Amino acid sequence: MISNMPLTPLPPSSITLTINGKAHTLDLAPWTTLLDALREYAHLTGTKKGCDHGQCGACTALIDGKRINTCxxxxxxxxxxxxxxxEGLEDEPDKLHPMQQAFIDHDAFQCGYCTPGQICSAIGMLNEGHAKTEADIRELMSGNICRCGAYPHIVDAIHDVMHQTH
Amino acid sequence: MHPFTYICPSDVATAVGSFTEDLADQPLSTQFIAGGTNLLDLMKQNVARPTKLVDINRLPLASITELPNGGLRLGALVTNADTAYHPLIQERYPLLSQTILAGASAQLRNMATNGGNLFQRTRCYYFYDTSAACNKREPGSGCGAIKGYNRVCGILGTIDHDPKTTCIATNPSDMSVALAALEAVVCVTGPQGERTIPIADFHRLPGDSPQYDNTLQAGELVTAIDLPPQGFANHYTYLKLRDRTSYAFALVSVAVGVMMDNNQIQEVRIALGGVAHKPWRKREAEALLIGQSADQPTIYQSVAEALLEGAKGYGYNTFKIELAKRAVVRALGIVFQQNQ
Structure with missing residues (x-):
């Protein structure tokens, strides 16, 4: 395992990430995932680490408006x-994004661990504009797992916002 | 993840050139990264251990363009999502669109690229488990799957005569199954210049070197995938059977494209996924349908039997043989119903 490692550790380099409209200059090694950069270096811990393998969707955030797995x-x-x-969804301070409010209104979570990923994914899905029905929502949200099984209310919340705004 | 150096060139020549520097002793020490969805996962699992990553995301390969012959060129860096929802793909190659959307999750399709999709490692559970024997991961170490939990493994083109080369892994790509049916052509640039590879010759069977999933030479970079003019837009389907309704690899999948003249079958392509080290086609099976009328379901079973000829199960995955036959019959039924 150790044999392939370079003999001298590589120095971290200074990287500037624009997160929620604000520039963060961080000293990061090249192998730092975006998820770890957000949580451990920019100290924005809203984005969650679930499986760390792209299978659960807890780490979903938006890059130029598109949802991806930051892990x-x-x-x-x-x-x-x-x-x-x-952390950056609100248009103005202390006012929730409609998707956040809908998740509260529809009781669309239990433990809440998957919720930031669900909400970012749902917003990304509406940006994409391909969901028309509840079945579409279920299919296009399949990259976000909810271990508590709150799916019916999650779908209701997203459906609600979809009809409010589109 | 093992430490590595990282560069991000902005032209193809620099990207290919940077690869050739350290070929000699460690052929997989340099790797290209685009979406990274499979490579980074493998690096976290300690299955892939590159010492240098060449980020190709700044290369000018992110467009879909018309070809003079009436086909389309898919840039290697166009994402799977942008390809599946592209108006020209939806209109002329709906089989490809349907197939891409049957794979992965929306997040992964936003990240994964067309070029990168071809490089999803052919695999099984034992390939990902560094505590298990795997001839694909560690050549000569044996095969954990052959007598193990091989439910997801292959039934066609597998190699099992020598413990040191045995491999029954399957290629997980949905997109590649549609590309096989469409007879796409892969465009590459490497240290020796440019060349094109028919998709049927891009991925390979394990043979005596299961560590290689494809026929690329070291340092070659996929720049585009060319789709021939015939997109089978009127009669097609992708039937994917899996353990859950969405976001799972295929146990068995079938891509079908048919060209009809009145009620007579002129041309047919059938490609199977989830059953072999690469998408599986058999011209003899397809030929059984040529010239036939579409309303003869009795032929479907003969086609299925011909496609699955020589299939071999290894215990947990033996069900795939019958499942694949029934999937072929079902897929042909779906396609020919579209005609009626």
């Missing part, structure tokens, strides 16, 4: 991108 990409690959996390 399966390197921070160094995202200089110059607009990164939006659950």
């Amino acid at each position: 399966l990409t390197l921070a160094i690959m995202h200089e110059g991108h607009q990164i939006t996390t659950i």
Whole structure:
């Protein structure tokens, strides 16, 4: 395992990430995932680490408005991108994004661990504009697992916002 | 994850050139990264241990363009999502669109690229488990799957005569199954220049070197995938059977494209996924349908039997043989119903 490691450790390099509209200059090694950069270096812990393998969706955030798994990409690959996390959804301070409010109104979570990923994913899905029905929502949200099984209320919440805004 | 150096060139020549520097002793020490969805996962699992990553995301390969012959060129860096929802793909190659959308999750399709999709590692559970024997991961170490829990493993084109080369892994890509049916062509640039590879010759069977999933030479970079003019837009389907309704690899999948003249079958392509080290086609099976009328379901079973000829189960995955036959019959039924 150790044999392939370079003999001298590589120094971290200074990387500037634009997160929720604000520039964060961080010293990161190239192998730092975007998820770890958000949580451990920018100290934005709203984005969750679930499986760390792209299978659960808890780490979902928006890059230039598109939803991705932040655990399966390197921070160094995202200089110059607009990164939006659950902390940056509000248009104005202390006012929830309609999707956040809908999740509260519909009781769309139990433990809440998957919720930031669910909400970012749902917003990304509405940006994409391909969901028309509840069945579409279920299919296009399949990358977000809820271990508590709150799916019916999650679908209701998203459906609600979809009809309010589109 | 093992430490590595990282570069992000902005032109193809630099990307290919940076690869060739350290070929000699460690052929997989340099790897290209685009979406990274499979590579980074493998690096976290300690299955892939590159010492240098060449980020190709700044290369000018992110467009879908018309080809003079009436086909389309899919840039290697166009995402799977943008490809599946592209108006020209939906209109002329709906089989490809349907197939891409049957794979992965929306997040992964937003990240994964067309070029990268071809490089999803052919695999089974034992390939991902570094405590198990796997000839694909560690050549010569044996095969944990052959007598293990091999439910997801292959039934066609498998190699099992020598413990040191045995491999029954399957290629997980949905997109590649549609590309096989469409007879796409892969465009590559490497240290020796440019060349094209028919999709049927891009992925390979395990043979005596299961560590290789494809026929690329070291340092070659996929720049585009060319789709021929015939997209089978009127009669097609992708039938994917899996353990849950969405976001799971295929146990068995079938891509079918048919060209009809009145009620007579002129041309037919059938490609299977989830059953082999690469998408599986058999011209002899397809030929059984040529010239036939579409309303003869009795032929479907003969086609299925011909496609699955020589299939071999290894215990937990033996059900795939019958499942694949029934999937072929069902898929043909779906396609020919579209005609009626």
